[in-house]
Amino acid sequence: TVSEFILLGFPFRWEIQFLLFSIFFVTYILTFLGNMAIVCAVCWDCRLHTPMYILLANFSFLEICCVNSDVTNMLANFLSQTKTISFTQCLLQLYFFFSLSTTECLFLSIMAYDRFLAICRPLHYPTVMTIWFCGSLVIFCWVYGFLWFLIPVILITQLPFCGLNVIDDFLCDLGPLLALASACVSIPGTVLICGTISSLLIFSTFFYIMGSYTLVLRAVV
Numbered sequence: 214t215v216s217e218f219i220l221l222g223f224p225f226r227w228e229i230q231f232l233l234f235s236i237f238f239v240t241y242i243l244t245f246l247g248n249m250a251i252v253c254a255v256c257w258d259c260r261l262h263t264p265m266y267i268l269l270a271n272f273s274f275l276e277i278c279c280v281n282s283d284v285t286n287m288l289a290n291f292l293s294q295t296k297t298i299s300f301t302q303c304l305l306q307l308y309f310f311f312s313l314s315t316t317e318c319l320f321l322s323i324m325a326y327d328r329f330l331a332i333c334r335p336l337h338y339p340t341v342m343t344i345w346f347c348g349s350l351v352i353f354c355w356v357y358g359f360l361w362f363l364i365p366v367i368l369i370t371q372l373p374f375c376g377l378n379v380i381d382d383f384l385c386d387l388g389p390l391l392a393l394a395s396a397c398v399s400i401p402g403t404v405l406i407c408g409t410i411s412s413l414l415i416f417s418t419f420f421y422i423m424g425s426y427t428l429v430l431r432a433v434v
Contacts, residue, residue, distance in 0.1 A: 215374035215393075217297045222290045222383040234291035241284050248273035264327055264347035271351050272320050275313060282309040287383045300374075303385035308366045310384065316358025318418040323350050325425035333432045361414060365407040373397045387411070 255270035372394035
């Protein structure tokens with residue numbers, strides 16, 4: 214049974230590894246500070262306590278969580294000689310990465326709905342998109358986002374990993390883990406369930422967002 218994985222990341226010379234570390238570290242700091250500035254501005258300015266800015270602040274906080282869930286480990290990996298991650302840490306990283314990504318897709322859909330109401334139904338917007346309703350949507354996104362990918366992660370914890378522990382990536386992603394497990398035993402059911410859950414989320418939110426902004430464009434053009 215595998216107790217840890219090796220993340221290959223970017224297998225370059227030490228000089229290039231350090232250069233990449235510097236670039237990604239600066240990008241990480243700028244992303245963190247930019248999103249934190251948005252969160253603080255919305256929290257401190259009462260004039261920004263409107264549905265649009267509440268959604269924006271939550272999305273910025275979500276971006277902070279996203280970069281902290283995977284980029285920090287990637288930065289540590291650049292400076293590490295072993296580049297290993299324990300089985301438990303790998304599964305936690307997988308769960309938080311996909312849960313936060315799911316929450317991000319849901320927030321993008323809710324933000325598209327908010328803009329659709331504001332532009333296409335301006336008279337109904339104040340009565341429909343109230344602070345209470347906006348707060349309910351925010352809670353829905355966070356809760357549902359962390360529940361959506363729970364089943365695939367539970368299924369992955371039951372998979373056999375028999376010796377192969379090298380992941381050709383800089384984080385514990387779903388594809389490489391399924392590939393390692395399928396090298397030991399056939400797992401078509403798990404692959405089908407994970408693929409269906411991921412595809413359902415991606416395509417449903419994508420078409421909803423595209424449909425919402427198409428209606429917005431038709432209203433303003």
